[in-house]
Amino acid sequence: VIxxxxxxxxxxxxxxxxxxxxxxxxxxxxxxxxxxxxAVLYWSVNAPRTGGIALGFFAGLALDVxxxxxxxxxxxxxxxxxxxxxxxxxRIRSKPAIQQALxxxxxxxxxxxxxxxxxxxxGHAVTTALRWVHTLTGALIWPPAAAIFAYAxxxxx
Amino acid sequence: xxxxxxxxxxxxxxxxxxAVVVMYLDQRAHYLEQVxxxxxxxxxxxxxxxxxxxxxxxxxxxxxxxRGVLQAENARxxxxxxxxxxxxMRYDALARENGELRGLRAALPPVADHWLAAEIVNIxxxxxRQKLLINRGASNGVFAAQAVLDDKGxxxxxxxxxxxxxxxxxxxxxxxxxxxxxxxTGLRTIAVGAGDATSLALPYLPSNADIKTGDLLVTxxxxxxxxxxxxxxxxxxxxxxxxxxxxQVRAAPLAHIDTDSEVMLVWFRxxxxxxxxxxxxxxxxxxxxxDMQPQALxxxxxxxxxxxxxxxxxxxxxPATAAPAPPAxxxxxxxxxxxxxxxx
Numbered sequence: 134v135i136x137x138x139x140x141x142x143x144x145x146x147x148x149x150x151x152x153x154x155x156x157x158x159x160x161x162x163x164x165x166x167x168x169x170x171x172a173v174l175y176w177s178v179n180a181p182r183t184g185g186i187a188l189g190f191f192a193g194l195a196l197d198v199x200x201x202x203x204x205x206x207x208x209x210x211x212x213x214x215x216x217x218x219x220x221x222x223x224r225i226r227s228k229p230a231i232q233q234a235l236x237x238x239x240x241x242x243x244x245x246x247x248x249x250x251x252x253x254x255x256g257h258a259v260t261t262a263l264r265w266v267h268t269l270t271g272a273l274i275w276p277p278a279a280a281i282f283a284y285a286x287x288x289x290x
Numbered sequence: 291x292x293x294x295x296x297x298x299x300x301x302x303x304x305x306x307x308x309a310v311v312v313m314y315l316d317q318r319a320h321y322l323e324q325v326x327x328x329x330x331x332x333x334x335x336x337x338x339x340x341x342x343x344x345x346x347x348x349x350x351x352x353x354x355x356x357r358g359v360l361q362a363e364n365a366r367x368x369x370x371x372x373x374x375x376x377x378x379m380r381y382d383a384l385a386r387e388n389g390e391l392r393g394l395r396a397a398l399p400p401v402a403d404h405w406l407a408a409e410i411v412n413i414x415x416x417x418x419r420q421k422l423l424i425n426r427g428a429s430n431g432v433f434a435a436q437a438v439l440d441d442k443g444x445x446x447x448x449x450x451x452x453x454x455x456x457x458x459x460x461x462x463x464x465x466x467x468x469x470x471x472x473x474x475t476g477l478r479t480i481a482v483g484a485g486d487a488t489s490l491a492l493p494y495l496p497s498n499a500d501i502k503t504g505d506l507l508v509t510x511x512x513x514x515x516x517x518x519x520x521x522x523x524x525x526x527x528x529x530x531x532x533x534x535x536x537x538q539v540r541a542a543p544l545a546h547i548d549t550d551s552e553v554m555l556v557w558f559r560x561x562x563x564x565x566x567x568x569x570x571x572x573x574x575x576x577x578x579x580x581d582m583q584p585q586a587l588x589x590x591x592x593x594x595x596x597x598x599x600x601x602x603x604x605x606x607x608x609p610a611t612a613a614p615a616p617p618a619x620x621x622x623x624x625x626x627x628x629x630x631x632x633x634x
Contacts, residue, residue: 154340156412186298197336198329203324205312206528210468212309231413255317257465259418268474 135227138183138286145285146172146192153168156198163263166271166278169196170244173211175282178225189215201256210247214240230276238272330452337423337455341411348551356598402517403559407552408438411455420463420483422446424553427454432555435515439554441523443544444468444509448555460547461522462487470522471510475500477508481522481541487548490523492539497530499537506542517558542548 140190147190157165176184193211197204218225218240225236252258277283315321338440408424426432428451438445438458447462462483470481470492477499482491495501505525511518523541530537 151336151340154337154413156340156344156414162414181298186301186305190309193309194329195333198326198333200414202324203317204311204329206313209306209309212302213306216298219298246501251313255313257419259464261418264418 138180141286142176142180142184142188145176146188150192150195150199153196162267166267166274167241167244168278170211170214170241171237171271171275171278172282173215174218174240175279176286177215178233178284179218179286180224181222184215185219186212198266203251203255206248206251206255209251210244213247214244217243230279233279234272234275237258237275240269241268241271244251244268306389322614326450327452330427330450330455332453334452336548337411337413337626340413346414372432400455403557404465404555406555408431408456408555409552410550418485419465420460420485420487420547421449422448422460423552424448424456424458425454426555427452427456427464430555431557432456437516437520437556437558439520439556440545440550440552442546443523444516444549445553447515460487461543462547468516468522469512470507471518472501472525473506473508475505477501478512481507484540488542490541490543492525492541493536495537495539497532497534501525501528501537501539503528519613549598572604592608 136188146169149168152168153165169192173189176188189211190208193206193208194204196207196211201207225233228236242265245265249259249264312322316326321337352572361482362502406426408426411423411425413423422445424438427504432448432451433508434448434451444461446458446463448456449459450457456621461481462466462485464483464485467480467482468490469478473479475496479494479499481492492501492507507522507525508518509518509520509522521544525539525541525544527540528537529539
């Protein structure tokens, strides 16, 4: 069962990664939620033992290869968020979808704050407010996205 | 439960430490070039796969294009080719004449040694940064900090090189700075990316600098990446405020950065007088490594003094030659292009 769950995890994470790097017009790209982060959050809440912090780290590393100015930047941010969510996964799982969306919003903001700080420290600062837009759209898309992930995970809920 | 929480914290500490070490090695010591190379290679199939639907669409469109359209395009291309050949002939003549004028025994070979066309792999690297991925990499001899052009002007330079792909930082990225020269006056300054695909900023010009809308900016050859004389941008707006010591100048890049689908990678003849100077005092540019890329960072504290100093050095000389003979556009160009050589 775990092996099967792991396969589904990899497939969903891979699809989320492809959605993240899919070319879009600039205005749409600003609105694009961080699909891979959402996928990692879903798996951390619902199957913390299948994925866990290792999933966060390696998903972040993949993001670094595609879009990071420094290797390890997204890896650090995503392992931090994964750690927080894995710790609190039982409390988060029992919440209704709307409250989950709020928690996801908070998690995405933490994620983006870490990225923002590392960007600044490493001298690749991006100061435009547009970088924060995806935290909002990510939270808004969370209820349907969680349903899709649940379907992908073969879970009836 | 308690034990699992503890182990999660332990694992987090482990991974966080690993991430910090990786960041440090990548940022400070550049020890991870090999690792990055492997990772870029691993990422390339995904990048190609993501690019394939748009590429397939473009291919289909081309395949089923009407015959008339193709014929029209063919005729247009043939005309353009003829024009270019005429231009090239004229260029050869000019180069020879220039060589004679400069007292060189034989005309110099062109500064570009050879070039290679590269396709832009259409994927989203990061919309907030101005970057591209191209389908040529180390296996084609591409190296870091190599100049990338299109048919109209400068596009940028390569940063991370994979085996079959390379990342290009555009001149419009806020982290990128190009040393440029105003073609009309020879005034040297730095053009920094403004963060969108259509504008560059020239933040280091004093408000009394001789620059106006429509001036052509060409590469100055300093900085060690781009050779001298390639067109970069055209000045679109100049704001002078009596209170501010610096003028606010904007320029539009000549290259069609947002619509290009193909770019050119250029190799320059080392030792050519117009080739990029490999080591500029003040900036460590000894080898073509990644240290070259954050020019905007390391160059900023050093270079602003250069444009501040060069206007005094070059502008007083300008009026003497340019003022009495307004129709002569060659005299201002000659001292300007001769100047960097004198300094080298």
